[in-house]
Amino acid sequence: MHELSVIASLFDTLLEQARAHNARAVTRVTLAVGVLAGVVPELLESAFDIYKKGTIAEGATLVVERRPFQVRCRACGAVETREDFVFACPACGAADLEIVQGTELILERIEAETADP
Amino acid sequence: MTKKDIIVLQDLLLSNAQAAAAIRAELEGRGILAVNLMSSPGAGKTTLLERIADRLRGRLKIAVIEGDIETERDAERIRAKGVPAWQITTGGACHLEAKMVGKILPLVPPDTAILFIENVGNLVCPASYDLGERLRLVLLSTPEGDDKPKKYPKAFTTAQALVLTKADLLPVLPFDVAKVKAEALDLNPRLEVFITSAVTGEGLDDLLAYLERAGEEVRRRA
Numbered sequence: 001m002h003e004l005s006v007i008a009s010l011f012d013t014l015l016e017q018a019r020a021h022n023a024r025a026v027t028r029v030t031l032a033v034g035v036l037a038g039v040v041p042e043l044l045e046s047a048f049d050i051y052k053k054g055t056i057a058e059g060a061t062l063v064v065e066r067r068p069f070q071v072r073c074r075a076c077g078a079v080e081t082r083e084d085f086v087f088a089c090p091a092c093g094a095a096d097l098e099i100v101q102g103t104e105l106i107l108e109r110i111e112a113e114t115a116d117p
Numbered sequence: 118m119t120k121k122d123i124i125v126l127q128d129l130l131l132s133n134a135q136a137a138a139a140i141r142a143e144l145e146g147r148g149i150l151a152v153n154l155m156s157s158p159g160a161g162k163t164t165l166l167e168r169i170a171d172r173l174r175g176r177l178k179i180a181v182i183e184g185d186i187e188t189e190r191d192a193e194r195i196r197a198k199g200v201p202a203w204q205i206t207t208g209g210a211c212h213l214e215a216k217m218v219g220k221i222l223p224l225v226p227p228d229t230a231i232l233f234i235e236n237v238g239n240l241v242c243p244a245s246y247d248l249g250e251r252l253r254l255v256l257l258s259t260p261e262g263d264d265k266p267k268k269y270p271k272a273f274t275t276a277q278a279l280v281l282t283k284a285d286l287l288p289v290l291p292f293d294v295a296k297v298k299a300e301a302l303d304l305n306p307r308l309e310v311f312i313t314s315a316v317t318g319e320g321l322d323d324l325l326a327y328l329e330r331a332g333e334e335v336r337r338r339a
Contacts, residue, residue: 002211002242009129017123024118031129038245038271088303095306099274105130110123 003039007047010107011055018056023112026057030109034067034102041066069102133246136215140249143222148339150231150332153248155272156256158238161282163191164315165256166233170198172325177230177332182221184213184237191235201226212242215249230332244271252331258283259292266300273301278309280324285314 010031018026029048033039041064048062072079075094088095128134144151154162166181173179181202183191192204203221205213213236225232234250236243255276257265260283266273273279279301281294298310309327313320 002245005210005214006129009132012132013125013127013129017125021121021123023121027120036271038242095303103271105128107125107127107129110125112121112123113118114121115118116121 003043003047004051006039006105007044007051010048011051011057013107014057014110015055017110018112021112021114022116023056023110023114025113026060026110027113028061028063028109028111029057029107030063030065030111032065032067032104032106032108034104035069036099036102037105039105065108067101067104070100071097072100073097130245133215136219137247137249140215140219140222141251144232144249145251145335146339147227147229148336149225149229150252150328150335151234151248151250152231152252152254152328152331153234153236153243153250154254154256155236155240155243155276156238156258156282157240157261160238160256160258160261161315162235162238162256163194165280165282165313166195166235167198168315168318168321169233169325169328170195170200172321173231174199177329178226178228179231179233180225180229182213182218182232182234184217184235186210186237201229207237210237211239212237212246213248214246218248230336231328240265240269240272244269244275251335252277252328254278254280256280256282257297259286259290263293263297263300266297266304270304273304273308276305276308278311278324278327281310281312281320283314283316284312284319285316 045062052058068081070081073089073094074096076092078089078091156162179200181195181200183202183204185191186207186209189204192202195202205217234248253276255272301308311320311324
């Protein structure tokens, strides 16, 4: 339910980047969102649509790329994509896993129309 | 007019992470242990803090930052125990962010040993925001049910300790302590588990000993 805070933070970076690249309009924004990031893609899209009004990104689409949940076993080094939250290594049974992917919330790319060559 | 693809790769929680890192550095430099309390509304965070205040009175100085959507009620309850407390009302936001906590830091008395930060009652969003704490405690009260850890995994995977509260109600509730412990440890094998009751006092000594040890370590390193 904190999608609006996330989108506010996204716009800080987006507007800064748009200025730095002399953008006339932002047309597409791509986010990488881990399944454990604690945000709902549909709510991010709604928040984005509210926030973009009157900005350089007014006509932009938000693309949310989901990143699966991956763990690495500290005991045997096996890396595995998980569907559930059972924290035991399927390779060696150790319960000592670290999350290597799935919690990220990253602004990956911005597609913009620019006057620059 | 040309189309341009700008590669950004900016972590959207980075500004919070930076603010949290600054808070951690400041507090640990001052020898203060910061503890972030997270739970659903009504799990007993404020009541636990009241009991802790009673037991540490005259022994160890504590201070409390209270996060809520509205009202000063929780801060007033803590102040009534003679403990400095500041209320952050988020006005709707479902979690505390590091910058909100940062504004309170200059007010925290220098002789404070433990600074408790009681997050907004919510088992979901607070887990995504580092507040610069050393310890994160997730509380789960027995009336909430024993199926919670796997339904709200992030709170349990990012915490150092699980505090089961309202253990005095266990005789009348279908709540399986062993199941909760097993589920929580599945999610986070390093989790410390405390079974407590603010009514009978069960488990509070163990929890306090754990907090005092952590506080001692922070002071030693400062």
